Structure formats: structure tokens, C-alpha cells
């Protein structure tokens with residue numbers, strides 16, 4: 001078991017070095033559902049330097065069979081994240097996927113959508129299924 005842990009560490013270090021060489025950034029992605037008791041899911045993904053969050057979601061989807069998402073094009077603001085892992089936002093129920101960035105336990109909403117936002121290295125992005133209030 002000990003040897004396996006060491007090998008695991010080396011593989012991680014190697015992957016990290018390869019990503020740095022190819023100009024891609026690692027990010028952490030969490031998916032949480034505020035409206036159900038479903039456990040939080042965490043993934044890691046990567047995006048090319050200067051690339052947008054959509055790229056990290058696509059890469060994750062291609063690599064991981066239990067992560068899927070759909071988008072809808074808005075004529076003014078670009079891509080709207082419509083559903084994650086089969087759960088879709090709904091106008092009548094006022095539910096949607098909120099996109100946040102977490103740092104030191106503090107959560108901040110992104111000020112643009114997935115087609116515009118450029119993640120930083122090692123950023124923790126949170127997709128949170130929640131409801132919107134009337135003033136939002």
C-alpha cells in the first residue's frame with residue numbers, strides 16, 4: 001500500500017509537470033445541490049492558459065463519464081449553463097445553476113458566464129443548484 005502511495009505521488013507530480021509544459025492550468029470543480037441531500041461531488045480538470053471555463057467542463061466531460069452538462073445560447077450574454085449531471089434549471093420553479101469561485105472558504109459569484117470566464121491556476125469553481133430571489 002505504501003509503495004502504491006509513492007507511485008501515486010510520482011504520477012501526480014509527472015502529470016503536473018506535463019500540464020505546466022503544455023500550457024494548461026489545473027482547476028478543481030465541485031458540484032453541489034442546495035435543494036436536495038445529494039452529496040457534493042468534486043472533480044479536477046484543466047483548461048488551456050487563457051482558455052474559458054467551458055473548456056474545462058468539456059475536458060472533464062470527455063474524461064469522466066459521470067460528469068455531463070448542457071448549455072443554452074443567449075443572444076446577449078453567450079452560453080448559459082442549463083443542466084449539470086441531468087439536473088436542469090427551471091424558470092417556473094426559479095431554479096438555476098449558480099457559478100461561484102471559492103477561496104479560503106469564501107464564495108464569490110462569477111461576474112460572467114462559462115463561455116467568458118477564464119479560470120486561474122488551481123482555482124476552485126463551484127456549480128451550485130439553487131433558487132433565485134425576486135430581486136435577482
Ligand code: B12
Nearest residue numbers: 074077078079080081097098099109110111112113132136
Ligand atoms: C435575472 C437575471 C438572472 C436570472 C435569470 C432568471 C430568469 N429566467 O429570469 C438568473 C438568477 C438565473 C441569472 C443567473 C446568472 N446570471 Co444573470 N442576470 C439577470 C439580470 C439581473 C436580469 C435579466 C433579465 O431578466 N432581463 C430581462 C429579460 C426580459 O431579458 P432576457 O434577455 O430574456 O433575459 C435573459 C438573460 O438575461 C438570461 N441570463 C441571465 N443571466 C445570464 C447570464 C449568462 C451568462 C447568460 C448566458 C444568460 C443570462 O436569463 C434571462 C431570462 O431568460 C441581468 C442583468 C441585466 N442587465 O440584464 C443579469 C446578468 C445577465 N447575469 C449575469 C451573470 C454573470 C449571471 C450568472 C453567470 C451569475 C453566476 N455567477 O452564477 C448566472 C448564470 C449562470 C449559468 N447557469 O450560466 C451578468 C452577465 C454578464 C456577462 N457579460 O456575462 C448580468 C448582466 C448581471 C451582471 N452585470 O453581472 N441571472
